[in-house]
Amino acid sequence: MTLQQLRYLLAIADSGLNITAASERLYTSQPGISKQLKLLEQELKVQLFTRKGKSLVDITPAGSDVIARARKIMLEVQNIRSLASDLSGEEEGTLSIATTHTQARYVLPEIIKNFRDRYPKVNLELHQGTSEQIAELVTNNVVDFAIATGSRNLFPELVLLPGFHWDRIVLVPKNHELARMDGQLNLPMLANYPLVTYVFSLTGESSFKNAFAVQGLEPDVVFTARDADIIKTYVLMGIGVGIVAGLAYEQGDKENFVALSAEDLFPRCTTWIGFRRDSVLRGYMVDFISLFASYLTPELTREAAVLGSQGEIDALFSDITVPTRGGCGQEDV
Amino acid sequence: MTLQQLRYLLAIADSGLNITAASERLYTSQPGISKQLKLLEQELKVQLFTRKGKSLVDITPAGSDVIARARKIMLEVQNIRSLASDLSGEEEGTLSIATTHTQARYVLPEIIKNFRDRYPKVNLELHQGTSEQIAELVTNNVVDFAIATGSRNLFPELVLLPGFHWDRIVLVPKNHELARMDGQLNLPMLANYPLVTYVFSLTGESSFKNAFAVQGLEPDVVFTARDADIIKTYVLMGIGVGIVAGLAYEQGDKENFVALSAEDLFPRCTTWIGFRRDSVLRGYMVDFISLFASYLTPELTREAAVLGSQGEIDALFSDITVPTRGGCGQEDV
DNA sequence: CGCGTTTACGTCGTTCGTAACGATA
DNA sequence: TATCGTTACGAACGACGTAAACGCG
Numbered sequence: 001m002t003l004q005q006l007r008y009l010l011a012i013a014d015s016g017l018n019i020t021a022a023s024e025r026l027y028t029s030q031p032g033i034s035k036q037l038k039l040l041e042q043e044l045k046v047q048l049f050t051r052k053g054k055s056l057v058d059i060t061p062a063g064s065d066v067i068a069r070a071r072k073i074m075l076e077v078q079n080i081r082s083l084a085s086d087l088s089g090e091e092e093g094t095l096s097i098a099t100t101h102t103q104a105r106y107v108l109p110e111i112i113k114n115f116r117d118r119y120p121k122v123n124l125e126l127h128q129g130t131s132e133q134i135a136e137l138v139t140n141n142v143v144d145f146a147i148a149t150g151s152r153n154l155f156p157e158l159v160l161l162p163g164f165h166w167d168r169i170v171l172v173p174k175n176h177e178l179a180r181m182d183g184q185l186n187l188p189m190l191a192n193y194p195l196v197t198y199v200f201s202l203t204g205e206s207s208f209k210n211a212f213a214v215q216g217l218e219p220d221v222v223f224t225a226r227d228a229d230i231i232k233t234y235v236l237m238g239i240g241v242g243i244v245a246g247l248a249y250e251q252g253d254k255e256n257f258v259a260l261s262a263e264d265l266f267p268r269c270t271t272w273i274g275f276r277r278d279s280v281l282r283g284y285m286v287d288f289i290s291l292f293a294s295y296l297t298p299e300l301t302r303e304a305a306v307l308g309s310q311g312e313i314d315a316l317f318s319d320i321t322v323p324t325r326g327g328c329g330q331e332d333v
Numbered sequence: 334m335t336l337q338q339l340r341y342l343l344a345i346a347d348s349g350l351n352i353t354a355a356s357e358r359l360y361t362s363q364p365g366i367s368k369q370l371k372l373l374e375q376e377l378k379v380q381l382f383t384r385k386g387k388s389l390v391d392i393t394p395a396g397s398d399v400i401a402r403a404r405k406i407m408l409e410v411q412n413i414r415s416l417a418s419d420l421s422g423e424e425e426g427t428l429s430i431a432t433t434h435t436q437a438r439y440v441l442p443e444i445i446k447n448f449r450d451r452y453p454k455v456n457l458e459l460h461q462g463t464s465e466q467i468a469e470l471v472t473n474n475v476v477d478f479a480i481a482t483g484s485r486n487l488f489p490e491l492v493l494l495p496g497f498h499w500d501r502i503v504l505v506p507k508n509h510e511l512a513r514m515d516g517q518l519n520l521p522m523l524a525n526y527p528l529v530t531y532v533f534s535l536t537g538e539s540s541f542k543n544a545f546a547v548q549g550l551e552p553d554v555v556f557t558a559r560d561a562d563i564i565k566t567y568v569l570m571g572i573g574v575g576i577v578a579g580l581a582y583e584q585g586d587k588e589n590f591v592a593l594s595a596e597d598l599f600p601r602c603t604t605w606i607g608f609r610r611d612s613v614l615r616g617y618m619v620d621f622i623s624l625f626a627s628y629l630t631p632e633l634t635r636e637a638a639v640l641g642s643q644g645e646i647d648a649l650f651s652d653i654t655v656p657t658r659g660g661c662g663q664e665d666v
Numbered sequence: 667c668g669c670g671t672t673t674a675c676g677t678c679g680t681t682c683g684t685a686a687c688g689a690t691a
Numbered sequence: 692t693a694t695c696g697t698t699a700c701g702a703a704c705g706a707c708g709t710a711a712a713c714g715c716g
Contacts, residue, residue: 001410003336004681020695029683034696036681044417052691062420069409076402076409077334087395109712268535337706353670362708367671369706386715387671 003077005040006035008069009048010271013067017049017056042098049167075141075278084279092121092281098134099126099147099228106247108147108323111291118291119284130226138276144285146274147292150207152310159276162317163268163293166326169249169261171235171242178241180256187265194222194240196231208243211266232257245269246326270322279306295323336410338373339403341366341383346400350389353635358452375639410475412613417616417619425454426615429476432459433468434560435605436480439580440658442625452617452626463559471609479607480625483540485643491607492638496626498603499659500596504568504575504583512591513576520598528602529564538579544599566588578602578658597664603655614638628656 008022012033015021019037023030024065048063051054059067073287085093095115099108112124113124135154138146152160170185172178178185178193191212200208210218222240225231228248235242236256243266249259273282273292286298300320304313344355344368352370356363374381381396382389393399418426428448430443437459445457460470471479471657485493503518505511511518511526524545531540545552555573561581568575569589576599579658582592608614619631623643633653637646 001336003334018695030695031684031697031699032682035698038697044413045421045423046417051696054688055694062417064418066413069413073406073409074691076406080344080399081334083398084379084395088378089377142499277620307696351670364672364709365707368673369674387713388669389671461689638697 001040001043002036003073005036005058007038008036009067009070010035010074012049012056013059019056031266038163038307047306067232071141075183079278082282086280086282090141091119091284092123093122093284094125095145095285095288096125096143097127097145097147098129098133098137099145100131100149100249101128102245103147104128106245106250107114107271111288114291115284115288118178118287122284125147137288141276141279144275144279145288147271148274149269152272155274156310157277159277159313160272160274160310161289161293161296161301161304161313163271163296165268165275165322165324167246167261167268167324168243168266169326170256170260170262171232171244171253172260173238174258175258176241176258178260178297181260185260185265186211187217190243190265191217191219192242194220195243196223196225196234196240197221197243197245198228198231199226207267207269224271246329268324269331274280277305293323302321334373334376335369336406338369339406341369341402342373343407345370345389346392347454349498350392352389362646404474405496408611412611415613415615419613424452425456426458426617428452428478428618428621429458430460430478430480431462431470431476432478432480433464433482434461435468435482435580436460438560438562439578440604441480442619447624448617448621451620455617456588471607474609474612477608477612478621480604480606482602482604483517485605485649488607489608489643492610492640493605493607493632493643494606494622494626494629494637494644494646496629497599498579498605498655498657499603500579500594500657501576501599502579502659503593503595504565504577504582505593506569506571507589507591509574509591511593514593518593518595518598520545522611523576523598524550527553527568528576529556529558529573530554531564532557532559532577540600540602558639582659601657605640606646610638610639626654626656 005150008026011022011026012019015025019033020030023033032234037048044062044066045061048066048068050060052059080152082093097108104191108126112126115122116124116171125143127134127143129137131148131151131154134143134146134148137143138155138158146155146158147163153266170178178189188212197208220240222230223234225234231242232248232253234240238308242257246261246263251259253259273289273296275285286301289296289301290298300316302320304316307316313316341355341359344359345352345592348354348358352366352378354362356366359366370381377395377399378397379395380393381399383391383393383492415426430441441459446460448455449457458476460467460476462470464481464484464487467479467481470476471488471491479488479491480496503511509523530541542552553573556564556567558567560609563575564575564577565581565586567573576595579592579594579596587594606622606629608618612634617632622629622634623631633649637649640646640649
């Protein structure tokens with residue numbers, strides 16, 4: 001058994017049991033992989049794949065077990081490489097982040113700019129997707145960090161650190177009647193207007209609709225989109241009243257919109273950053289986290305990383321004030 | 334990085350940082366190990382050991398981290414080998430057990446006889462030691478099973494399955510006055526005699542002395558030994574009254590001793606069998622467990638093995654009757 | 667001077683890539 | 692016939708073992 005053989009094995013499994021594809025992914029020859037797989041099966045005296053003719057058509061039970069353990073092994077190999085590279089003072093490597101549109105568009109740009117200045121040799125990868133896609137990327141170990149909001153239950157085996165809180169805002173065109181409104185906005189008023197807001201994720205749905213439901217209201221959602229830019233576009237067209245993350249309100253929006261605080265109408269949201277509990281955090285990774293939320297010092301992050309359960313981590317943060325970002329755009333850049 | 338290199342690394346660490354010793358342990362040449370270590374350090378760009386001249390004198394922090402992860406890797410490699418060998422129907426391998434004297438002497442012989450009949454090609458290793466030594470053997474992964482009594486807290490990361498309960502007995506020579514006693518034995522009576530019993534382990538001490546302490550008594554322990562045979566010898570010499578495991582009472586003892594039940598005097602003990610949660614159980618291993626305690630069927634064992642915490646395992650056994658062995662020697666062979 | 671490690675070197679085995687072949691749809 | 696996997700073969704690399712040199716106590 002060789003690390004190579006396990007690497008090849010995983011590549012085959014991750015390439016849809018196509019050995020040629022695996023060879024291309026690994027920049028090596030196809031017969032080499034074929035042969036190593038055969039050698040591995042020979043040594044273990046177990047068929048790892050079922051064959052139809054010469055093609056691999058399925059993974060045997062033994063195969064899936066071996067593959068699962070091979071993954072664990074390769075993860076530890078990666079960890080050894082990471083920590084060694086870190087301890088030898090190298091400031092290069094890859095930082096892979098999976099995140100949602102809002103974070104990628106309104107939060108991360110400045111953070112990433114600072115990070116690149118500090119670590120010019122670190123290769124940055126940014127994957128944008130839904131919560132479910134992020135969960136998949138992070139469990140498959142293709143990204144180092146997940147940055148998302150809500151739906152913590154999608155990420156059971158991650159260490160989740162709260163980054164900051166934020167509230168929703170209500171966006172209307174300047175000539176809208178709500179723009180001239182005096183006094184406090186409330187949910188019954190909002191329920192009278194057609195609304196434009198985010199696509200409900202499987203888990204996030206509750207917090208928005210529930211806010212109306214507890215007051216016996218049914219919101220009239222006429223349009224949903226994945227990102228605030230599209231919502232703004234349609235709000236500007238007069239389709240409806242926009243409800244977006246306060247983070248999404250930018251300087252230039254003042255010309256077209258009036259933003260009304262909705263922090264009393266909907267529960268406050270938390271953007272957190274998560275990473276696999278069993279992975280080594282390189283120096284630049286904890287630094288990234290502190291750039292992401294300055295109160296998350298390297299010490300605090302490493303302290304949380306060694307804790308066993310999310311419960312303990314939450315307890316660690318229970319007596320720490322998590323900052324709030326955004327709002328009606330006054331303080332957010 | 335190679336599995337070989339990691340294997341060599343662990344051998345060095347386990348040989349007191351003596352490369353020559355490591356080479357002998359692995360039946361290979363010493364320069365080979367030297368070279369691979371150098372290559373590994375070169376690839377990781379980290380010193381894994383501190384050197385004094387040419388000798389290795391200590392493990393660097395980086396080294397201990399790498400070693401820890403290498404152990405995890407080699408463990409998974411072993412697991413892959415085990416399950417593959419098992420699935421390919423091989424009934425050979427090694428079964429390594431660490432246990433105490435009482436189990437090794439009075440319980441295991443018959444079990445092992447049956448096991449050897451069933452699996453003649455499996456190599457059996459039996460390590461005898463104190464609870465602390467057993468704990469060390471099992472955490473260092475040199476044995477597959479630990480079979481012991483009490484002191485469960487010494488084995489936090491093991492899956493512990495209750496095998497059977499047993500009680501202590503009081504052993505006196507035939508001509509002793511207690512042998513002619515009518516009625517029930519009690520602790521105040523025992524406290525009047527010099528006692529001979531087991532060496533108190535760090536954790537087991539409480540259950541024996543506490544039984545006296547709660548009645549405000551102080552036992553007069555004149556002699557302690559690791560095994561019942563020695564206790565019997567001294568009891569026969571008239572040194573004192575013996576208190577041993579019921580398991581230790583054999584047919585031949587009837588000629589010399591009178592055994593009095595002590596099951597109402599001391600708390601009942603449980604002998605359990607434990608194995609590392611993260612290790613693969615080969616077919617012959619679960620069969621051994623069912624030989625050890627017939628009610629521990631392969632299904633039950635495998636069910637317990639996948640549970641996350643000892644609490645869940647204990648819950649699994651809460652509604653199962655664990656058998657009792659020994660007693661005053663009537664039913665024990 | 668013994669013990670342990672490193673260096674040097676020759677041999678052997680293994681891996682890898684190219685090319686040709688085979689099977690399957 | 693196109694796609695994918697296996698076989699065959701030669702070249703290159705790497706691992707291993709022996710022998711000798713080096714450093715340290």
